[in-house]
Amino acid sequence: MSSHRIFLLALILSVAPWGCASDHIAVTIEPQPDGSISRTIRLSRTDGHGGEEAPSDLVVKAAEAHYKKRLKQPDKAVAFQGTFRSVPGDIAFGGDTNHGALTEWTSSLGKVSYYRERRPGRIDHYTLFTEMSVLMDQVTSVAATVARDQ
Numbered sequence: 001m002s003s004h005r006i007f008l009l010a011l012i013l014s015v016a017p018w019g020c021a022s023d024h025i026a027v028t029i030e031p032q033p034d035g036s037i038s039r040t041i042r043l044s045r046t047d048g049h050g051g052e053e054a055p056s057d058l059v060v061k062a063a064e065a066h067y068k069k070r071l072k073q074p075d076k077a078v079a080f081q082g083t084f085r086s087v088p089g090d091i092a093f094g095g096d097t098n099h100g101a102l103t104e105w106t107s108s109l110g111k112v113s114y115y116r117e118r119r120p121g122r123i124d125h126y127t128l129f130t131e132m133s134v135l136m137d138q139v140t141s142v143a144a145t146v147a148r149d150q
Contacts, residue, residue, distance in 0.1 A: 020048050021045060021046060021047050021048050021053075022045065022046055022048075023043070023044075023045050023055055023056060023059055024043070024044045024045065024046065024055075025041065025042070025043055025059075025091055026041070026042040027039065027040070027041050027042075027117070028040040028041075028042075029102070029115060031102060031104070031113050031115075032083065035085070035102075035104065036083050036084060036085055037083065037084050037085070037086075037087070037102050037115075038081070038082075038083050039081070039082055039083070039084055039087075039088070040071070040079060040080070040081045041063055041067070041079065041080050041081075041090060041091075042073070042077055042078075042079040043055040043059050043060060043063060043077060043078045043079070044075070044076065044077035044078075045059075052075055052076055052077065053076055054076040054077075054078065055077070055078055058092075059091075059092075060078050062090060062091065062092035062097075063078075063080055063090040063091065064080065065090075066080075066082065066084075066088040066089070066090040067080035067081065067082040067088075067090070068082055069081045069082060086100075086101055086102075087099065087100035087101060087102075087117055091119065091120055092120060093119075093120040093121045094120065094121060094122075096120035096121060097120050098117055098118060098119055098120050099117070099118050100115070100116050100117030100118060101115075101116060102114070102115045103115075103116075
């Protein structure tokens with residue numbers, strides 16, 4: 001085995017068991033007859049090995065400020081429920097919050113509703129793609145070099 005392959009194998013084996021913790025947010029909405037929205041938000045976090053743990057305090061505090069009712073959960077997740085006329089800024093990330101609305105149209109055929117919500121964070125996909133393409137070029141170059149050496 002060449003030194004490149006041994007190094008790559010050692011790197012993969014050292015990083016593999018770490019896993020990544022990540023926050024999970026589940027939102028359920030129910031339009032009400034008066035035009036308001038009944039909204040339930042469930043917050044949890046995975047530890048990177050498939051186990052569920054309590055969400056971070058930062059995520060809970062951002063949501064808790066908008067809800068009056070905290071729901072009991074059988075696990076470590078945290079859930080809130082409330083009624084709103086517009087989407088509350090209950091999900092915060094990097095100084096930005098979520099935005100959205102529920103729009104209803106009524107006609108002689110009945111009623112149709114359209115719900116939309118934009119999560120907080122970066123939405124400039126072109127710049128993100130450009131940054132990732134530079135990284136992918138580097139990875140491809142390293143892979144090609146290793147392949148040529150073999």
